[in-house]
Amino acid sequence: MADDMKTANHPQADEGLIGFQDGAIEGRPAGVPSSYATGGSPRWTPEVIADIHAKSQLGRYQMRGFNAFNRHLPSFDELVIEPATMTRLPLEGYREQCETKVVLGDGLGKVEQPIELDIPIYVAAMSFGALSANAKAALARGARKAGTMTCTGEGGMLEEERAENRTLVYQLTPSRYMLDLDHIRQADGIEIAVGQGAKPGTGGLLLGMKVSERVARMRNLPMGVDQRATCRHPDFLGADDMAVKIEELREATNYRVPIFVKMGATRPYYDVAVAAKTGADVVVVDGLEGGTGASPAFLLDNTGVPTMAAIPAARRALDDTGMSGKVKLVIAGGIRSGIDVAKAMALGADAVMIGTGMLMALGCNSPRYLADYKALGTEPGACHHCHTGRCPVGITTQDPELVKRLHVDAAAERVYRYLTAMTMEATMLAKACGKSSLANLEPEDLRALTLEASAFTGVPLIGADRPFTW
Amino acid sequence: MNAPTATKRRTDTAAKTIVAGDRPIREINQEIREAVMQGYTINVSEPLSRHNFAVGLTGDGSVHFAGSVGYYCGGLSNGGHIEVDGNSGWGTGEGMAAGHVTINGNAGTSVGASMRGGTIHVRGNAGPRCGIAQKGGNIVVEGNVGYYTGFMAHAGRIICLGDAIDSVGDSLWEGTVWVAGNIEKLGVDAVVQKPAEKDVAEIEALLASLGVKAQKRDWKQIVAGKKLWYYEARDAKQWLMI
Numbered sequence: 111m112a113d114d115m116k117t118a119n120h121p122q123a124d125e126g127l128i129g130f131q132d133g134a135i136e137g138r139p140a141g142v143p144s145s146y147a148t149g150g151s152p153r154w155t156p157e158v159i160a161d162i163h164a165k166s167q168l169g170r171y172q173m174r175g176f177n178a179f180n181r182h183l184p185s186f187d188e189l190v191i192e193p194a195t196m197t198r199l200p201l202e203g204y205r206e207q208c209e210t211k212v213v214l215g216d217g218l219g220k221v222e223q224p225i226e227l228d229i230p231i232y233v234a235a236m237s238f239g240a241l242s243a244n245a246k247a248a249l250a251r252g253a254r255k256a257g258t259m260t261c262t263g264e265g266g267m268l269e270e271e272r273a274e275n276r277t278l279v280y281q282l283t284p285s286r287y288m289l290d291l292d293h294i295r296q297a298d299g300i301e302i303a304v305g306q307g308a309k310p311g312t313g314g315l316l317l318g319m320k321v322s323e324r325v326a327r328m329r330n331l332p333m334g335v336d337q338r339a340t341c342r343h344p345d346f347l348g349a350d351d352m353a354v355k356i357e358e359l360r361e362a363t364n365y366r367v368p369i370f371v372k373m374g375a376t377r378p379y380y381d382v383a384v385a386a387k388t389g390a391d392v393v394v395v396d397g398l399e400g401g402t403g404a405s406p407a408f409l410l411d412n413t414g415v416p417t418m419a420a421i422p423a424a425r426r427a428l429d430d431t432g433m434s435g436k437v438k439l440v441i442a443g444g445i446r447s448g449i450d451v452a453k454a455m456a457l458g459a460d461a462v463m464i465g466t467g468m469l470m471a472l473g474c475n476s477p478r479y480l481a482d483y484k485a486l487g488t489e490p491g492a493c494h495h496c497h498t499g500r501c502p503v504g505i506t507t508q509d510p511e512l513v514k515r516l517h518v519d520a521a522a523e524r525v526y527r528y529l530t531a532m533t534m535e536a537t538m539l540a541k542a543c544g545k546s547s548l549a550n551l552e553p554e555d556l557r558a559l560t561l562e563a564s565a566f567t568g569v570p571l572i573g574a575d576r577p578f579t580w
Numbered sequence: 581m582n583a584p585t586a587t588k589r590r591t592d593t594a595a596k597t598i599v600a601g602d603r604p605i606r607e608i609n610q611e612i613r614e615a616v617m618q619g620y621t622i623n624v625s626e627p628l629s630r631h632n633f634a635v636g637l638t639g640d641g642s643v644h645f646a647g648s649v650g651y652y653c654g655g656l657s658n659g660g661h662i663e664v665d666g667n668s669g670w671g672t673g674e675g676m677a678a679g680h681v682t683i684n685g686n687a688g689t690s691v692g693a694s695m696r697g698g699t700i701h702v703r704g705n706a707g708p709r710c711g712i713a714q715k716g717g718n719i720v721v722e723g724n725v726g727y728y729t730g731f732m733a734h735a736g737r738i739i740c741l742g743d744a745i746d747s748v749g750d751s752l753w754e755g756t757v758w759v760a761g762n763i764e765k766l767g768v769d770a771v772v773q774k775p776a777e778k779d780v781a782e783i784e785a786l787l788a789s790l791g792v793k794a795q796k797r798d799w800k801q802i803v804a805g806k807k808l809w810y811y812e813a814r815d816a817k818q819w820l821m822i
């Protein structure tokens with residue numbers, strides 16, 4: 111056919127005209143502009159390319175703090191609260207009261223001093239080591255002022271944190287730093303950590319830059335080593351053993367304080383059911399979005415179950431085992447605001463725990479000391495360099511000069527105000543739903559905006575007005 | 581650390597004897613704790629291998645179990661002298677800060693896990709992970725020790741007069757494992773070194789104080805090779821690159 115056309119005696123246009131060579135882009139001899147000039151491969155993104163470049167130079171994976179990047183996760187933003195209208199009656203936002211208290215450890219009747227918190231929000235376990243002593247002290251003071259508590263995290267009990275706190279939970283991690291009779295008897299609760307949402311199935315990690323003299327002393331470590339903790343506990347393996355361990359802890363503390371079990375969300379329904387049966391008073395479930403001070407980066411993005419999906423599964427586990435009410439459910443991982451708090455509680459949490467958001471209240475990513483952010487290769491609003499120990503604002507560092515930048519009084523006040531503001535947001539939403547207590551928020555107060563959010567939570571999809579299920 | 585309330589062992593009063601049987605552990609432990617804190621000796625008959633005996637002791641008294649005990653015997657104690665005329669289960673003396681435990685039979689896995697001080701003396705064999713995550717104190721095993729003995733021990737000494745099997749001294753920090761018998765296989769980053777005479781003398785003195793017969797022993801001291809100490813490149817400059 112082509113030949114026929116030629117022989118039909120139509121003149122062939124000049125190649126230069128066909129190829130847009132008049133005014134052609136320099137460097138493209140054919141003169142054809144590429145439709146791929148800006149890349150856009152969904153597989154080989156600039157981040158993937160940079161990751162390969164980094165790994166090929168370093169010979170190992172990258173490490174970082176913060177939490178999951180690089181992934182679209184259905185978030186709490188895809189749920190909306192549906193306040194009362196005709197079928198339900200709202201409460202007056204500014205006049206009528208909404209109860210915010212929560213008690214942890216009262217359900218099984220085993221604990222002499224359950225923990226009473228004025229608000230159902232507390233500061234997550236973040237170790238001294240990952241955080242500076244100033245940061246720990248400020249978090250404790252701010253939490254105390256707001257009527258809530260903090261948790262030691264992995265690195266042992268810091269004197270400043272104990273002194274500033276009304277209520278302090280001591281974390282029993284596989285490394286058991288500083289854990290002895292004396293210290294557990296100073297605690298108001300004990301948390302057995304079997305994992306965390308950022309990196310479930312792996313242990314704690316603190317790079318040598320942060321293992322200062324004091325950190326090393328508290329952890330019985332040589333100064334400056336890369337501390338990698340085990341993922342399994344040294345003296346129990348399965349749930350049966352853990353039940354015995356919990357009894358041991360009750361014996362050692364004279365049945366005074368509640369026992370928590372913290373886990374990363376991986377198989378939340380089964381894991382929570384098993385944890386509840388071990389005899390713990392509180393189960394803490396930390397979702398995929400949970401923060402960390404340091405982790406192999408690829409674990410943050412690729413392991414675990416998102417918080418939003420973990421909550422209903424965990425609640426179902428407690429319901430199905432008859433433990434709802436007896437065992438309290440605390441949820442963490444990506445909680446940013448009172449709105450997230452209300453949504454998490456409506457999905458089934460009794461209380462929530464916040465790590466990353468608290469660091470921001472302290473001043474993480476605040477626009478000061480710009481040159482120091484730059485030296486880290488980042489800028490305020492994008493920093494995630496907690497693992498380097500060079501935190502420009504003195505929070506996740508042990509460098510005495512940097513630590514001084516965190517003013518404890520001021521930072522404590524910001525933590526207090528952040529907690530207060532979140533409580534106001536959550537109670538306003540609850541009152542709009544007609545709830546006189548945050549604990550009364552329920553799944554019926556929620557609707558999902560997206561199919562994913564509906565499928566993750568079992569909350570009805572707006573429009574269809576029924577849950578998206580199979 | 582809390583000073584024990586009574587620091588002298590009392591010999592002025594005849595030892596008290598209680599029966600454990602199937603009574604609540606909490607009740608039995610209260611009696612044990614009280615007696616040990618006051619410096620008395622208390623004998624416990626029919627322990628029936630139950631878990632969590634003598635947890636959280638303080639003081640300088642003694643407790644003697646006429647039979648085997650279960651998990652975590654003496655766990656999280658900060659004093660006291662415990663003697664078990666039988667075997668013990670998992671985690672014997674785990675998290676101890678001070679005190680003395682003697683097991684006249686064999687001990688299960690994780691003897692002295694994460695202990696911070698005091699002495700544990702096993703006359704028979706000890707199971708796997710003996711002295712795992714130890715932070716101080718001494719563990720003496722007259723028989724053999726199981727796999728992963730000393731795993732990630734931070735400080736303190738584990739002394740084995742018999743043989744050590746698989747993966748002894750794996751991933752050590754500054755803890756040391758001493759083996760007089762054969763070592764089947766060293767753990768990752770474990771290195772055998774010839775011990776200093778002064779350290780051997782200390783070990784022999786400790787054994788003598790425990791009534792272990794003196795004899796010539798071929799000590800192998802296992803310490804960290806330190807290759808895992810800086811597992812991630814710790815040069816901050818490298819981290820800034822990424």
Ligand SMILES: Cc1cc2nc3c(=O)[nH]c(=O)nc-3n(C[C@H](O)[C@H](O)[C@H](O)COP(=O)(O)O)c2cc1C
Nearest residue numbers: 234235236237263264400401402403443444465466
């Ligand atoms: C700097 C930092 C240090 C942390 N240290 C610990 C720790 O020592 N033990 C632990 O169980 N979790 C630790 N976590 C996880 C928190 O306890 C919590 O599960 C998590 O931060 C919740 O997610 P969020 O950061 O999105 O609020 C840490 C988190 C951060 C941000």
Ligand code: SF4
Nearest residue numbers: 474475493495496501
């Ligand atoms: S500002 Fe500090 S705490 Fe915040 S991400 Fe950067 S290094 Fe971490």
